[in-house]
Amino acid sequence: MSEPISPNGPVKVAITVDDFLQWKLVPFPTGYSAERVVSSLTSAFADFGITGCYAFFSTGPMEADPSLREQVEAWCAAGHHVGNHTHNHASPDWVPASAFTDDIKLSEDYIGSFIEAAPVKYFRYPMDMWGAEADKVADIHHFLAEENYIPAPVSYWFYDAQFVAPYWRTVESADSDAAAWLVRTYAETAVDQLRRHAAVSREMFGRDPIFISVFHGTAVTSDSVRPMLEALVAAGVEFVSLEEGMRDPLNALPAPIHTRLFRNSTQKWADHLGVSFEGIPPLETLSKMEEISPREGMSYEDVFGAMRNNAAKEVGGKVAGGEFDWQSAVQPIHG
DSSP states (O other): OOSOSOTTSOEEEEEEEEOTTOBTTBOOOTTOOHHHHHHHHHHHHHHTTOOSOEEEEOSTHHHHOGGGHHHHHHHHHTTOEEEEOOSSOOOGGGSOHHHHHHHHHHHHHHHHHHHHHSSSOEEOOGGGOOOSOHHHHHHHHHHHHHTTOEEOOOOBOOOGGGGHHHHHHHHHHTOHHHHHHHHHHHHHHHHHHHHHHHHHHHHHHSSOOOEEEEEEOSHHHHHHHHHHHHHHHHTTEEEEOHHHHHTSHHHHSOOSOOOSSOOOHHHHHHHHHTOOOTTSSOHHHHHHHTTSSOOTTOSHHHHHHHHHHHHHHHTTOOOOOOTTOHHHHTSOSOO
C-alpha cells in the first residue's frame, strides 16, 4: 500500500465520468472511439467493483453521428447511469440564462429516456462552472428545480482534460515512450491531487468529506483508467456511489461564492474561507505536458479553445475569456 491519502483512514470517492462522446471539433485520435472508451471504462469499473456510475456528456456529437446512442445504451446496460450535461457544453457565463436552460432541454431530445431511467435526475454544469452572476445562477437553479434536476458538483479533479491534447499528439506521432509517461503521470497526478484536496478539506472542516471526482472519457483515460484506479485503491480510497456522495453536506450545499474561474467546489470553499490550496492545479506537470510530442495546431489551447468558442457560438454567446489561465487559477478570488 502506498502512502495513505489521509491520516484518518480510508477516503471515500464517488467516481463520475464526463464526455465519453468527446466534444464537437475534438475527435478521437486514430484508433480510438467512443466504443473503445466505454468498453475500457465499464470493464475496469466491473473489476474494481464500481457500480451505478453516472456519466455526464454533451449530446452535440450525436447530431452528426446518431449511432453514438449505441454507446449510451452500452453504458447503461453495464449497470451505469446518465445525467444531463447540456447539448453544446457551454459555460453559463458565455450565454443568457434562457439560452443555457434551452440547451439543457435540447439534450433531453437525445438522451431524455436515459436521464429519466436513472435513480436520481442529476445535472452537471459543463466544466463544473456554475456561473459568476448570482442572478443568472438563481434563474438556472430555479429552472433545474422545476425540472426535478439536482446539480451534481465536482469536489475533486486532477486536470485530466489537460492530458487529452498531449496524448493525442503521442498517438499521432507513434511516440510510445511519451505515451507511457503520460499514462504513469495520469495515475500519479490523480493520487497527488486527491491528497491535496483532502488536506485542504481537513484544514477547512476538520474531516475528510466524500469526494465527488470526475475524469473524462477520452483516449488517455481509456489507457490509464486501470493504473489510476489501482493507485487510488493502494492509497486507501473506497469507491462509493454518487448518491452517497451527495448525502455529504459539503456536496449537497454549494459554496457561497460565484466566479468565472475554473474552480471545483473544494477550491470555491477554500477561496471563500481564505485557505490556500497549494499545488492545485499541478502547474509543473501541466507545463511539461505541453512540451510532449509537439505538433502544430494541437496544443491544449488549440484543441479546447476551438471547442469552447464553438460551444459558445452554438448557443448564441461568446467565451468570456480568462477562466482557464492556469497561473491565475492558483490565485485567490478575493484579496
